[in-house]
Amino acid sequence: MTAVFHDEVVAARSPWTRVVGAGETLRIEDLEGNQAVDFLCYNAADLDERYSAAETIVGQGNIFLTTGTVLRSDEGNPLMTVTADTCGRHDTIGGACSCESNTVRYGHHTRHQHACVENFLLALAPFGRGKRDLVGNVNWFMNVPVLADGTLGIVDGISAPGKYLDLRAEMDVLVAISNCPQINNPCNGFNPTPIRVTVTGPS
Amino acid sequence: MTSGSQVKLPSTADPLGAQAHARAQAGTVAATQPTIPASAARDLPSGVAPQSVLWDETIGAGGYAVRRLPRGARLRITDLEGDACAGLVVHHARRPEERLNVADTVKLQWNAYLGPGKLLLSDQGRVLLSIVSDTAGCHDTLCGTSTAARNRARYGAGDNFGPAPNGRDRFLLALAKHGLGRRDLPQNVNFFKGVRVEDDGALRFVGDGSAAGAFVELRAELDVLVSVVNVPHVLDPRPAYTATPLRCTAWAGPPTAPDDPIRMTTPESVRAFENTEDELLAWEGGK
Numbered sequence: 001m002t003a004v005f006h007d008e009v010v011a012a013r014s015p016w017t018r019v020v021g022a023g024e025t026l027r028i029e030d031l032e033g034n035q036a037v038d039f040l041c042y043n044a045a046d047l048d049e050r051y052s053a054a055e056t057i058v059g060q061g062n063i064f065l066t067t068g069t070v071l072r073s074d075e076g077n078p079l080m081t082v083t084a085d086t087c088g089r090h091d092t093i094g095g096a097c098s099c100e101s102n103t104v105r106y107g108h109h110t111r112h113q114h115a116c117v118e119n120f121l122l123a124l125a126p127f128g129r130g131k132r133d134l135v136g137n138v139n140w141f142m143n144v145p146v147l148a149d150g151t152l153g154i155v156d157g158i159s160a161p162g163k164y165l166d167l168r169a170e171m172d173v174l175v176a177i178s179n180c181p182q183i184n185n186p187c188n189g190f191n192p193t194p195i196r197v198t199v200t201g202p203s
Numbered sequence: 204m205t206s207g208s209q210v211k212l213p214s215t216a217d218p219l220g221a222q223a224h225a226r227a228q229a230g231t232v233a234a235t236q237p238t239i240p241a242s243a244a245r246d247l248p249s250g251v252a253p254q255s256v257l258w259d260e261t262i263g264a265g266g267y268a269v270r271r272l273p274r275g276a277r278l279r280i281t282d283l284e285g286d287a288c289a290g291l292v293v294h295h296a297r298r299p300e301e302r303l304n305v306a307d308t309v310k311l312q313w314n315a316y317l318g319p320g321k322l323l324l325s326d327q328g329r330v331l332l333s334i335v336s337d338t339a340g341c342h343d344t345l346c347g348t349s350t351a352a353r354n355r356a357r358y359g360a361g362d363n364f365g366p367a368p369n370g371r372d373r374f375l376l377a378l379a380k381h382g383l384g385r386r387d388l389p390q391n392v393n394f395f396k397g398v399r400v401e402d403d404g405a406l407r408f409v410g411d412g413s414a415a416g417a418f419v420e421l422r423a424e425l426d427v428l429v430s431v432v433n434v435p436h437v438l439d440p441r442p443a444y445t446a447t448p449l450r451c452t453a454w455a456g457p458p459t460a461p462d463d464p465i466r467m468t469t470p471e472s473v474r475a476f477e478n479t480e481d482e483l484l485a486w487e488g489g490k
Contacts, residue, residue: 048385053306054347057406058437063345064404074371074388076352089404093315093345095306100328104311104474117326132386134326136306146400150316152309 003203012192013181015119017126019044020169024201025083028177029164030141032193034157036180037140038096038116041071041079044172047129049073053092053136063146064089065138071167074135079173084166087159091144094154095136096120097182106184119178127174139180140165142187156186235263235448244452248279251454258453264446265368267432269377271296274483275458276423278332280431282339282395284447285415288436289394290348290370293323293331296426297486299383301325305344305390311471315400317342317392320465322475323421326389329479330424330472333465337419341397341412346437347390348374353437358444367444370434377430394419395449396436408438424459424479 005024009031010016020026020041028037043049055072057063065071066089069082095101098117102110120134141159146152181192213223237260238244244259258270261283272278280289295301304326309315311324318340323332348370354361361369363376374388395417397409433446459466459476466476 052347052390054345054390054437055350058346061406062404063400063406074350074385076350093306094310095304098307098326098328100326100478101304101307101311102328103478104307104324104328104471108474108477131300131326136304136390146315146404148402150314150400152315153313154310 001203002200004198004200006197006199008197010177010179010195010197012179012194013114014179015123016177016179016197017123018175018199020173020175020199021201022169022171024169024199026080026167026169026175027164027198027200028140028167029162029196029198030087030159031161031196033161033163034141034159034186034189035193035195036142036157036182036187037195038120038178038180039138039140040120040135040176042133042174043073043077043079044174047127047133047174049075049077050133050135051079051137053138056092063093065092066090071138078170080167080169082165083168084164087141087163087165089143089158090165091139091142092136093152094139094142094144096134096178097180102184110184113183114181116178116180116182119181120176123176123178139187154185154187157189235261235266237268247452255454256452257455258451261448261450262431262433263448264444265373265434267373267377267430268451269380269428269430270451270453271426271428272423272453273426273455274423275456276453277335277456278421278423278429278451278453279418280394280421281416281418281450281452282413282447283415283450285413285417286445286447287413287433287449288396288439288446289449290374290391290432290434291394292374292389292391292430294383294387294428295325295331296428299381299387299428301327301329302387302389303331303392305392309344311475312469315344317344320468322465322472323392324475327478327482328475329482330475331427332421333424333459335420335422335465339395339413339417339419341409343393343396343398343436345398345400345406346393348393348432349434349437368434370432373432373434374430377432381428393436396439398438406438408436408440410436410439422456422459424476425482
């Protein structure tokens with residue numbers, strides 16, 4: 001029997017966090033299409049152990065995340081595994097938007113726009129965690145190709161309404177999400193929208 | 204460290220003998236060590252006065268070093284024999300919660316690869332280090348460094364006190380000496396061993412992108428804390444734990460001018476430097 005432990009629509013531009021137990025599956029659904037979901041996870045029993053983009057891509061020899069990808073920690077331990085993915089590929093080299101990085105990318109006028117780092121800080125604060133705990137994250141549904149000369153950029157997405165991915169927790173993990181509020185690049189189709197998060201597991 | 208000399212050392216049976224024994228070791232020169240005083244450094248880059256040298260240290264396989272450098276300082280990291288892998292992280296020395304952000308470094312510069320003119324950016328949209336010259340040409344922003352588990356699997360050992368120290372724990376020792384810990388360690392970059400991304404996203408290791416004597420020269424754009432490790436790249440396929448010595452030499456230099464060519468390279472570089480200069484106002488009131 002599969003039980004549904006949690007089912008929530010996360011509003012556009014919002015943070016979300018929850019401990020997902022070992023063996024449970026977190027589904028993230030892109031309800032309206034092309035909505036980047038910035039994502040970090042931590043060992044719930046030792047929050048100093050955290051997601052590592054480098055360990056994850058070195059572990060699979062590829063920068064793109066999809067079904068079969070194991071999200072690894074800075075210790076090299078499996079945190080979560082992608083068990084289903086109807087989008088096709090996701091990013092983990094582009095990081096999260098921040099008020100500060102937006103000024104470099106788009107101009108100083110963007111300083112006061114909401115950003116993913118703000119959401120991550122809000123998400124982690126109840127756990128007594130903050131800036132030092134932020135590292136390079138996953139960007140579900142975000143498309144960042146790298147050309148032969150190294151040129152890269154966030155380009156139009158390949159997601160669509162109803163696309164989803166499933167993440168099975170390999171240990172108890174604290175998941176922090178920023179439903180990306182970015183309006184200056186195509187990661188959200190210039191229009192941030194809601195996502196749905198569902199946690200299921202053996203009853 | 205044994206000197207291997209044939210000199211008969213004093214007996215250590217009593218404190219004065221032990222003192223004489225200890226003092227008799229002075230003057231030994233190890234293959235990997237700092238030059239103290241730094242002004243005694245030899246074989247300096249042309250035009251660098253010995254009295255301007257801030258730091259000179261050779262780091263062997265598995266070694267590490269950590270150093271504060273003032274704004275304007277130049278840091279040359281030299282691949283002495285051509286087979287080093289220099290992992291580097293950098294923190295804002297005055298508020299180390301601000302640190303290298305590799306994702307922002309590649310995203311804000313619209314490119315995954317490092318080279319001359321590229322910037323190492325912090326998580327606050329500021330420039331920590333600029334790459335003012337690079338004679339190697341192939342580096343890595345994607346793969347981080349080794350862990351204890353990885354080195355145990357690869358080399359049969361991974362602990363810092365064993366024969367195959369891992370990069371992550373080397374960085375943690377470096378940071379610990381400045382009161383920093385696990386939460387303060389960001390993903391590093393690697394110089395002299397490179398990685399390229401294929402069309403399908405696959406990583407391709409470039410192990411021959413350097414040569415004996417190749418170097419990268421960095422310029423500190425704020426007061427920075429630089430941590431350097433010399434451990435094999437995680438994608439290095441060789442079964443043996445292989446890293447030849449590298450040398451870090453830093454000297455005092457002028458801060459970046461408003462018309463500096465690296466500062467003026469792109470609209471993004473200009474704004475990153477503007478943010479850096481804005482930070483200096485907060486600390487130094489525009490002095």
